[in-house]
Amino acid sequence: MDSVNKPAVQDRKKREPNYGLLVPLIYAPILPLLRIGLNGRVAPRTRDGIFAGAVLTALLHAGYVMSGDSSMGAGN
Numbered sequence: 533m534d535s536v537n538k539p540a541v542q543d544r545k546k547r548e549p550n551y552g553l554l555v556p557l558i559y560a561p562i563l564p565l566l567r568i569g570l571n572g573r574v575a576p577r578t579r580d581g582i583f584a585g586a587v588l589t590a591l592l593h594a595g596y597v598m599s600g601d602s603s604m605g606a607g608n
Contacts, residue, residue, distance in 0.1 A: 552597050559590045 566586055570579040 552593075552600075555593055556590070559586070559593075563587065563590075 563583070563586060566583050567579070570582065574582075
């Protein structure tokens with residue numbers, strides 16, 4: 533009886549964390565720290581550009597993750 537169950541157990545994939553979904557946990561504290569850390573060290577225009585680039589990167593990443601989500605169909 534044990535030999536019947538062994539192939540099913542061996543076929544299972546090892547579960548791994550989805551690192552793509554963990555990236556917002558990194559971006560959340562970095563965005564305000566960019567503003568605080570760069571304030572007074574670089575020109576305001578440069579600081580704003582770096583902040584905007586970080587926000588744009590985060591939004592692009594969100595779009596990438598959402599595009600791979602099978603539940604995000606067009607009314608299907």
